[in-house]
Amino acid sequence: MTITAAADGSALGNPGPAGWAWYVNDDCWRAGGWPHGTNNQGELMAVLDLLRATAHVPGEDLRILCDSQYVINSITKWMPGWKRKGWRKADGKPVLNVELLKELDRELAGRKYTFEWVKGHAGHDLNEAADERARAAATAYQQGVAARSGPGFPGAHPQAAQPASATAPASATAPAPAATPASASTTPLPRGAADYNVPDLFSQLEDDELGAGAGQPAHAAPEALVEELERELLGPLVRGDMGRTAVLLHPDFMEIGSSGRVWARDAMMMALEDDPGERTEIEVLSSDRIGTSAVLLTYRSFARSGTTLRTSLWVLDGDRWRLRFHQGTPEA
Missing domain, CATH: 3.30.420.10 (Ribonuclease H-like superfamily/Ribonuclease H)
Incomplete structure (x- = not known):
């Protein structure tokens, strides 16, 4: 064996x-x-x-x-x-x-x-x-x-x-x-x-x-850190853990889903715990700093049903980066 x-x-x-x-x-x-x-x-x-x-x-x-x-x-x-x-x-x-x-x-x-x-x-x-x-x-x-x-x-x-x-x-x-x-x-x-x-x-x-990759610099830029956190949040192991999503999602989090539904933080956490889905692969399109305490991440996600263009706004909440807003739009 x-x-x-x-x-x-x-x-x-x-x-x-x-x-x-x-x-x-x-x-x-x-x-x-x-x-x-x-x-x-x-x-x-x-x-x-x-x-x-x-x-x-x-x-x-x-x-x-x-x-x-x-x-x-x-x-x-x-x-x-x-x-x-x-x-x-x-x-x-x-x-x-x-x-x-x-x-x-x-x-x-x-x-x-x-x-x-x-x-x-x-x-x-x-x-x-x-x-x-x-x-x-x-x-x-x-x-x-x-x-x-x-x-x-x-x-x-x-x-x-x-x-x-x-x-x-x-x-x-x-x-x-x-x-x-x-x-x-x-x-x-x-x-x-x-x-x-x-x-x-x-x-x-x-x-x-x-070709193993050099990794991030000793002091990772907020853009790189936010991208890492976004990928973390897209994994079913984390999405199905309400304790983890509570840390990553801002208290005032809101999402406009690809179906057009508006989600508040608590409803989103409960929905993810019930159905964390499969791991999502992404292609980062841009990561832009907005002032000193916000990063706007835009990427394309891939699923069996097709591709979706997504935008996430991460903000610095104390000493933690947390997801404040997310929107997904199915790609034509």
């Missing part, structure tokens, strides 16, 4: 609130995160937690789907050379994310596994499901609310299935959010976490040259 699972990570701001997730099916997945981390850390942690969650079935082949070539190449190509050099790169500098890599090296010993690269945000069902859950965990840390941790892997050792402490080591440089999600499945950053926030040109070149 082969266990096929997708593993993915997300970081809002990169670095910023970060999440990770692995996904086999709706009854077998797990997610968690940290108050501050990077996309690469999330990707690595997703693979590490998957290995730990399946440690009780070491004889099963493990097929791991990743959209990060950095993670795949780190584990399958570069790790042996790094180990021979004392976990240092060719230029003598310490390897980035070394504690996570060392943990992965230990967990991989004796396991039968293969890695397969899949293109991210391209409609791959398992990848999209893992991405959605990782982004939900990252957004939960950003907003200071609880995230779903998932059912875990059947028969996993209780220690592997239990949520770990959300407290990062004292060496971590970023402050925790005002309210730490109490029920989120999280894993503390390994020792030396302070080193993770130091720019590393070599690792960045590895991502760029291999």
